[in-house]
Amino acid sequence: MSDRLAIFAEGLFTRHTGKTAHGVVRYGTRDVVAVVDSTEAGRTAVEVEPFCLKPVPIVASVREAIDRGATTLLIGVAPTGGKLDPTWRPALLEAIEAGLSLEAGLHTQLSDDPELAAAASRHGVTLRDLRAAPPDLTVPKGLDSRPEGVRVVHSVGSDTVIGKKVVTLELDRAARERGLRSVYVPTGQTGVAIAGWGIAVDHVISDYVAGAAERLVLEGAERGDVLFVEGQGALFHPAYSGVTLGLLHGSAPDLLVLVHRPSSTAIRNYPDLPIPPLSELIAAYESITAPVRPARVVAIALNTGDLEEAEARATVAAAEDETGLVTDDVVRFGAERVLDAVLRALPLSAGRPRVGA
């Protein structure tokens, strides 16, 4: 019997904190039978959040999700700081008692919770922590460990929660549709839930972030030739910049795509910290890579989801004028132009990325 997911997002499905749920509904490879959020029950995922694309029913309780055949409950919300919310506990226990496996991408490891661990053991179900780091991580081995011919494209951003993962998934999909052996490389808990492999680098001890990034590239290289490595955080984010830079230096990309949401003017949750202009962000990312492994920003992916179409197109054009780089909203207008810019700029001298078997 294959895994059938219910996604727990109580009270949070419509919000940024529901981004794991949205990503898994839209991009996940497993069957999603229900979203649990009593505040939106009776509607479908795509009605509440058009980004989801799919009409997955939203139900009021874990019980109803079980009735629809769920075999695993995924905690599909990621609160700031990533802790287990105590109000979720009754629903999680109900799921375990009904025989569902539990899956979460929190910093709080499910298996470290005595009550959940005891219940899971009693009912013979699995607790799967998407953020659990491999036990044998260490510092990077260096570029010589990378197979020749592999190309790494890294999506960096101006802020958190602006769509770096989605841009990365869309570029990978477009590249695969062109017959390239392209791979989406997941670096966060949602990506791991979507793709079924990867490492949530923000849960790795900080000394090993770059080592984890390198390992992801090496594992990606076993799956294909053109790797689209999802970015995390932002270089000027006061809480998460360390994750961003460790991932950037550790994945040692050939080139960068800069993701930005034009309507965001300050760092999320830090209203006193303005987001620098695109040209300054590009210069900052390029100069922080330069002494380690130089990588140019070759295109800009804007998230214009909260703008009217005419304004979105004007904003894309303005960003192209400011930076001289190909710019587009890859979700709204398609990934082709940004992908063209990426493929034009990839260093092909040591062998073109192979076209798929």
Place this chain on the structure above:
Amino acid sequence: MSDRLAIFAEGLFTRHTGKTAHGVVRYGTRDVVAVVDSTEAGRTAVEVEPFCLKPVPIVASVREAIDRGATTLLIGVAPTGGKLDPTWRPALLEAIEAGLSLEAGLHTQLSDDPELAAAASRHGVTLRDLRAAPPDLTVPKGLDSRPEGVRVVHSVGSDTVIGKKVVTLELDRAARERGLRSVYVPTGQTGVAIAGWGIAVDHVISDYVAGAAERLVLEGAERGDVLFVEGQGALFHPAYSGVTLGLLHGSAPDLLVLVHRPSSTAIRNYPDLPIPPLSELIAAYESITAPVRPARVVAIALNTGDLEEAEARATVAAAEDETGLVTDDVVRFGAERVLDAVLRALPLSAGRPRVGA
């Protein structure tokens, strides 16, 4: 009975990997009765490594350290990657069996090792992991959580293992000698072993590095007004830059002191990565802080330990010419000039740092 330390550094006391041992001998507040390194047995710490200052005897075995009254064995070596070396195991078990507590700053937690944990439990001794992170860390609260009047000076560097910790300790000592309520803020395992408090930020999960740095500043603010926060790694170090940047943004310093060893021309263990010139390093550190909390580099601390004195003085003068900043070797020539530059530049408008009680 107060703690009496033996420092285990088998085969590694003379090397960079012995830096924990050197730091604890020179700066530690606990009594050190012996260093264990059979390859240097019969000499003293200061004879082998003048930096240590103290004539702590070096002995050939844990047994001899016990005979000298040791109550705790500190693993005083930090191999790259921070793992427990299997060749140490017999000596560690011998110490436990003789009733010594064990202390280490490895990424491998002593208490996670089944054999050591079982032995410790059997013999009623403590396993203390200096790198263990507080369980309740999270993301930073922001600058508003910092008491008014506290000043933060952060030592950043051009590379690892060049003396950032020592510079920080010497500046703190000089400031205390002037009557300032100054505090050394330890951010690594050696600093924790020396000062008896602190957090090894490189062992914190990467999402919480900045939060750990903020907590260290808040804890430091309970101990004094002028905080000298030890730096970790380097901004252009391919393995550790994430730790560096998380600590930098999270500690949100008022100003920076740049530490550099002039004889190092490439990143340690990465011969293909040249260390950028001082002026570029200064610009990089200042521009990476600017959008979060601007901090200027106000002085340079050079580690000239491997140069003749005339060459050391010429190198200091050349760095001053290149950068226009006060430069000195604070270990060799004293911390006064660099400290003067720091105190001149501290933003005093919101109240001078108070002079001690």
